Amino acid sequence: MVAYVNNQFIKEALATIGIGDLSIQRGYGVFDYFRTSNYVPLFLDEHLERFFSSAKALRLHPLHSKKELKEIIDEMMRQNHIPDSGFRLILTGGYSPDNYEPASPNFMLIQQPVALPTTEKFHQGIKIILHEYMRDVPGAKSINYLMSIYLLDKMRQQHADDILYFNNNLVLEFPRSNVFMVTKENIVATPSANILYGVTRKRVLELANDEYGVEERNITVDELKNAAEIFLTSTTRRILPVVTIDGQQVGDGRAGTITKNLHKKFVEMEENLLRKEAILKDMRL
Amino acid sequence: MVAYVNNQFIKEALATIGIGDLSIQRGYGVFDYFRTSNYVPLFLDEHLERFFSSAKALRLHPLHSKKELKEIIDEMMRQNHIPDSGFRLILTGGYSPDNYEPASPNFMLIQQPVALPTTEKFHQGIKIILHEYMRDVPGAKSINYLMSIYLLDKMRQQHADDILYFNNNLVLEFPRSNVFMVTKENIVATPSANILYGVTRKRVLELANDEYGVEERNITVDELKNAAEIFLTSTTRRILPVVTIDGQQVGDGRAGTITKNLHKKFVEMEENLLRKEAILKDMRL
Numbered sequence: 001m002v003a004y005v006n007n008q009f010i011k012e013a014l015a016t017i018g019i020g021d022l023s024i025q026r027g028y029g030v031f032d033y034f035r036t037s038n039y040v041p042l043f044l045d046e047h048l049e050r051f052f053s054s055a056k057a058l059r060l061h062p063l064h065s066k067k068e069l070k071e072i073i074d075e076m077m078r079q080n081h082i083p084d085s086g087f088r089l090i091l092t093g094g095y096s097p098d099n100y101e102p103a104s105p106n107f108m109l110i111q112q113p114v115a116l117p118t119t120e121k122f123h124q125g126i127k128i129i130l131h132e133y134m135r136d137v138p139g140a141k142s143i144n145y146l147m148s149i150y151l152l153d154k155m156r157q158q159h160a161d162d163i164l165y166f167n168n169n170l171v172l173e174f175p176r177s178n179v180f181m182v183t184k185e186n187i188v189a190t191p192s193a194n195i196l197y198g199v200t201r202k203r204v205l206e207l208a209n210d211e212y213g214v215e216e217r218n219i220t221v222d223e224l225k226n227a228a229e230i231f232l233t234s235t236t237r238r239i240l241p242v243v244t245i246d247g248q249q250v251g252d253g254r255a256g257t258i259t260k261n262l263h264k265k266f267v268e269m270e271e272n273l274l275r276k277e278a279i280l281k282d283m284r285l
Numbered sequence: 286m287v288a289y290v291n292n293q294f295i296k297e298a299l300a301t302i303g304i305g306d307l308s309i310q311r312g313y314g315v316f317d318y319f320r321t322s323n324y325v326p327l328f329l330d331e332h333l334e335r336f337f338s339s340a341k342a343l344r345l346h347p348l349h350s351k352k353e354l355k356e357i358i359d360e361m362m363r364q365n366h367i368p369d370s371g372f373r374l375i376l377t378g379g380y381s382p383d384n385y386e387p388a389s390p391n392f393m394l395i396q397q398p399v400a401l402p403t404t405e406k407f408h409q410g411i412k413i414i415l416h417e418y419m420r421d422v423p424g425a426k427s428i429n430y431l432m433s434i435y436l437l438d439k440m441r442q443q444h445a446d447d448i449l450y451f452n453n454n455l456v457l458e459f460p461r462s463n464v465f466m467v468t469k470e471n472i473v474a475t476p477s478a479n480i481l482y483g484v485t486r487k488r489v490l491e492l493a494n495d496e497y498g499v500e501e502r503n504i505t506v507d508e509l510k511n512a513a514e515i516f517l518t519s520t521t522r523r524i525l526p527v528v529t530i531d532g533q534q535v536g537d538g539r540a541g542t543i544t545k546n547l548h549k550k551f552v553e554m555e556e557n558l559l560r561k562e563a564i565l566k567d568m569r570l
Contacts, residue, residue: 005304016301017309019290019393024302024375026430027312058435088384090309093434099373099397100434108304112384136432145311146429147421149378149385150343 002079004072004109006063009079017106022093028102029092029143030054034199035114035235036085037270039077040277042235044070046199050141051089055105057140060091063107076111086114086236090143117237122263123255125243126161126232128174129154130221134167135175138194148175162232164245167194171219177234179242180204181219181227182212182258192216200233200266207265212258229256231263239263287364289357289394291348294364302391307378313387314377314428315339319484320399320520321370324362325562327520327555329355331484335426336374340390342425345376348392361396371399371521375428402522407548408540410528411446411517413459414439415506419452420460423479433460447517449530452479456504462519464527465489466504466512467497467543477501485518485551492550497543514541516548524548 003015022028032051035042048066055062064072073087088110094103131154133147151163164179165172171191173179178201180190188208190201208214224230230242230250239262241255255263288300307313317336320327333351340347349357358372373395379388416439418432436448449464450457456476458464463486465475473493475486493499509515515527515535524547526540540548 003304012305013303015304017304018298019288019300019302019375019395020297021309022434023309023312024306024314024377024393025316025373025428026434027308027314027428028431028434029309029312031310058431059438088310090304092309100430101437102434108309110304137435142431143310143312144429144431145385146313146343146427149307149311149313149387150422152386153344 001111002076003111004076004107006107009076012110015108015110017092017108018095020095020099021106022096022099022102023090023106023143025096025099026093027144027146028058029090029105030058030060030141031088031090031143032141033086033088033235036077036083036087037274038083040274041073041087042270042273043199043203044073046202050197050199051091054140054142055091057137058142059102060093060105062091063105072109076109080111082111082113084114085111087111092143114236117240122240125241125253125255127159127244128162128164128242129158129160129246130166131163132167133165134172134194135165135196138172138196141196145175158247166221169220169222170194171221171224174232174234177232177237177240179224180231180233181224182229182256183223184226184228185213186228186258187213187215188258188262189215189217189219191219193218198233198235200235200238203269204233204239204262204266207262207269211261227251229259231256231259238266286396287361288396289361289392291392294361297395300393300395302377302393303380305380305384306391307381307384307387308375308391308428310381310384311378312429312431313343314375314390315343315345315426316373316375316428317426318371318373318520321362321368321372322555322559323368325559326358326372327558328484328488329358331487335482335484336376339425339427340376342422343427344387345378345390347376348390357394361394365396367396367398369399370396372396377428399521402525407525410526410540412444412529413447413449413527414443414445414531415451416448417452418450419457419479420450420481423457423481426481430460443532451506454505454507455479456506456509459517459519462517462522462525464509465516465518466509467514467541468508469511469513470498471513471543472498472500473543473547474500474502474504476504478503483518483520485520485523488554489518489524489547489551492547492554495550496546512536514544516541516544523551
């Protein structure tokens with residue numbers, strides 16, 4: 001397996017950076033993560049767009065253009081041969097002379113196998129707990145996961161699968177996923193502020209908009225607890241139903257009708273996208 | 286210059302860790318930092334104690350005992366020959382199989398030259414601004430400085446030297462220093478909760494207690510703004526007077542009498558400590 005560090009491919013087991021890097025010294029960096037399915041990167045433009053926007057928010061200057069990144073990603077797929085994978089792009093604060101001020105970044109690209117949740121897992125749903133917290137610079141996908149990793153113990157003690165952050169009584173997001181609810185009036189709603197704007201979130205909003213009322217807005221904790229359905233969206237999990245929240249059952253405690261429908265539509269959209277890519281590839285050959 | 290990574294000394298320029306480390310992937314790690322003066326580590330036991338306590342808070346298991354760390358530090362001083370230096374110990378989340386759950390840590394030790402603020406800088410004092418924020422897991426010295434580095438721009442725009450965090454109207458700490466105030470009744474007070482408990486802070490509390498009333502307690506932003514004197518304490522800056530806060534003058538806009546006295550006592554205490562060490566060294570020879 002190869003990785004890519006700054007300007008070259010290197011065996012992943014040998015890929016290193018100097019210990020002076022600002023990610024190691026100060027936890028300072030941004031990243032993004034996208035999936036490939038059958039060698040096709042999914043929603044790559046959106047992920048690269050967000051990678052650049054996160055970098056800008058944290059005043060880091062990417063080493064490569066989007067076009068160059070796409071070429072590096074293509075070459076890595078050819079070398080690693082993992083049809084269904086996750087790609088992680090990382091841009092750190094680099095070797096800061098004073099261990100504080102961001103310098104010229106280090107860039108890393110890693111490819112790893114990835115498995116989507118099984119159908120069984122989907123129908124089983126997940127149990128979540130609430131925790132009052134807002135991510136720092138929430139609109140940027142930074143590498144800062146101190147709080148969520150710190151909370152793993154609390155999560156396990158409460159037999160939960162994930163933790164949902166809220167702040168000032170407003171629902172925000174999971175550490176690595178966005179949250180949606182379906183109201184008793186079949187409105188699909190999701191928080192609008194102080195969150196990371198997920199690529200899957202955006203696509204689900206589009207799909208939901210075709211069939212239901214859709215609202216991006218403030219959602220209170222109480223509203224969420226009284227929702228008919230709750231689900232999360234993320235690149236690695238697509239759509240997963242939430243069946244309990246702080247031990248309290250959501251809806252009838254199973255994947256809701258609208259959640260199931262959106263999940264079906266999302267999978268179909270992905271399949272259509274892959275079919276289109278296959279046709280394009282044939283045309284290019 | 287040599288560094289130390291995991292279990293060996295290595296030229297600092299060649300010291301690396303794998304890009305899979307949880308500090309790079311998720312900003313997860315702890316550290317501590319102490320000074321040496323004329324080859325004598327200052328308050329080393331307290332710093333090692335805190336390093337272990339930070340590691341415990343973040344469920345990281347140090348690779349070395351305190352005794353082993355002291356030996357490694359001694360050996361590094363012999364190799365690097367920097368009489369007045371800063372030592373940085375870092376313990377990260379290691380190579381996590383799932384990029385999330387802390388694993389066996391990577392340990393790094395780095396020595397760097399350090400310069401204390403000049404007498405001129407001391408008398409000039411610093412300008413600070415307030416910002417609402419509380420560090421994650423504040424009692425642990427984590428590597429997470431995302432917010433304070435993000436705020437460097439705001440700081441510069443407002444011509445400030447440092448940023449003081451407050452939360453729910455209570456004063457907390459600077460990103461890398463503790464805050465003290467002297468009331469108009471000559472009470473020396475410092476926040477007691479949701480902060481990192483600085484080693485310099487502790488010594489200053491002891492010194493202040495010999496001559497003044499001392500209080501560790503909640504301090505509101507308003508109280509602070511009306512203080513007779515304000516100063517910060519840190520390992521690299523010892524004691525520095527604050528002369529303006531959000532553009533408003535503190536006291537008469539110069540280093541206060543009690544601040545100057547505590548600074549003098551602190552320097553004397555350090556000198557006494559160094560003299561004692563020199564005598565002990567002679568006795569050991």
